[in-house]
Amino acid sequence: MSTHNLSKPKGLLIDLDGTLYHGERKIDGADEWIAGLREVKLPYLFVTNNSTAAPGVVADRLNRMGIPAAADDVVTSAQAAAAYIARIRPGASVHILGETGLKEAAVEAGLNIEALERPDFVLQGIDRELNYEKLKRTVALLLNGTEYILTNPDVLLPSDDGLLPGAGSLSALLQTASGVKPTIIGKPSNILVEFALDRMGLKAEETWMVGDNMATDIAAGRSAGCGTALVLTGITNTGNLDRFRAQTGIEPDGIFADLRELNTYIFSLLGT
Structure with a gap:
């Protein structure tokens, strides 16, 4: 140490x-550590770049491992990205390249996720059902000037099967095709951290x-x-x-x- x-x-x-x-697979000592924090009432939030799952789903996953958690304990890059868009343009329309957690966060933030011809933003996370048609549509929007928000730049995502391509890998493809750089919400950007700090009031x-x-x-x-x-x-x-x-x-x-x-x-x- x-x-x-x-x-x-x-x-x-x-x-x-x-x-x-x-x-x-739980990392050794994780359950004991979090239980101890709860016992002494030290405030904490789980802050993840992963945009695929809603906070309740993340909490359920932690509880299955014996790590005590509730949905309100979890802050995701999807929530922070949706809140960022809602703050700068309330009710904005978004084209989402991502999964359930990102779509739910956008709806909860009051964004319009209907398939519009000219949405205000492209909101991209990881999409494990990615196909060429989705890429073609997203690149076309970026080439036509749609603003680009990226949940997180992680090129790799840890899993039971080892490291998998992450949202940053998909973004590299989109950036190469369109020449458009995104606004990054997740770590290492401080936007996600500041969103979590606001939630904790610290x-x-x-x-x-x-x-x-x-x-x-x-x-x-x-x-x-x-x-x-x-x-x-x-x-x-x-x-x-x-x-x-x-x-x-x-x-x-x-x-x-x-x-x-x-x-x-x-x-x-x-x-x-």
Whole structure:
């Protein structure tokens, strides 16, 4: 473990994929850690770049692993993206390239997801039923000037089958075809983090961002002004840590081998 400038937190923003689980497999100590946070009433939110599932579905998945969770504990890039559009253009029409979680978030934000000839925005996440017709329609809209919002830039998505192409991989195709750059909502952008902070009612400097990915979780936390705690349980590990340091130019405020080490450190700060 290496720690630097982490002070006692008033709240935590916690990544999911690679931090609490891999696919349907719980990471060792995740259930004990979250149960402990609930016991001492330290506020936290689960903050995920994954736009495929609604918060209730994510919470159900966590509960099946023995990690206590409710829908209100979950913040997704889909929710933040829909809220971003609704804030700058209430009731906007959107063409969605994505799955159920993204569509539900758009509807809940009051956006129009009907198939319009000239929607205001292209809203893109991951779409595991992608086909050429969907790509053709989306590229045509971008070429005609439709504004482009991307839920998250992850090129890979952890799963039980290993790493799969993520929303960022689809976006690379769309950007190459259209020449249009998206507004990015998810980590490493600070838009998702600030959306979560607003939900918790805490300031960035009072909050830690906890995650396994230097290039997304830690970069987003740093950009927003949060303390950053890296756990070497997922994308970043002891073998590639130095490469990620060089690639990102970022040093986390704390580095922890696993969740149990992180748990011990947090509770020492809390005095429990």
